[in-house]
Amino acid sequence: MATGMLNSNDERILGALAASDRPLSAYDILEQVRSGGLKAPVQVYRSLAKLQRQGLVHRIEALNAFIRCCQADHGGHRPGFVVCRDCGRVREFEDQRMAAIAESAAGSDFDIERISVEVLGHCGRCRGAAASL
Ligand SMILES: [Zn+2]
Numbered sequence: 001m002a003t004g005m006l007n008s009n010d011e012r013i014l015g016a017l018a019a020s021d022r023p024l025s026a027y028d029i030l031e032q033v034r035s036g037g038l039k040a041p042v043q044v045y046r047s048l049a050k051l052q053r054q055g056l057v058h059r060i061e062a063l064n065a066f067i068r069c070c071q072a073d074h075g076g077h078r079p080g081f082v083v084c085r086d087c088g089r090v091r092e093f094e095d096q097r098m099a100a101i102a103e104s105a106a107g108s109d110f111d112i113e114r115i116s117v118e119v120l121g122h123c124g125r126c127r128g129a130a131a132s133l
């Protein structure tokens with residue numbers, strides 16, 4: 001998948017996501033880019049949809065929030081995500097076995113559009129913090 005032309009709104013949103021170590025909701029993003037002339041939520045949603053199609057941004061469904069893809073080559077990869085429910089940090093991973101399992105489950109008569117794997121739990125840092133309370 002070729003990276004299409006990004007406009008300044010797209011670049012601004014990518015910048016906000018790149019600068020954050022946690023996923024950002026569309027509202028968080030809007031708050032951060034507001035000063036740059038991007039004011040309407042619809043502009044943010046449109047831009048996020050485009051960035052997702054290009055694989056530059058992923059949506060974390062469990063958090064209803066977005067992250068910048070951590071891979072250099074965004075072309076059509078199918079990542080999964082490890083999500084800490086305490087601090088909200090997300091780690092992106094990729095494993096070909098996910099596609100194999102999904103294809104085997106769906107069967108040959110099913111056209112897979114998307115595979116969503118989100119592993120929810122508590123990261124080591126947050127477990128350590130809880131233990132020391
Ligand atoms: Zn990615």
Ligand SMILES: [Zn+2]
Nearest residue numbers: 084087123126
């Ligand atoms: Zn955590």
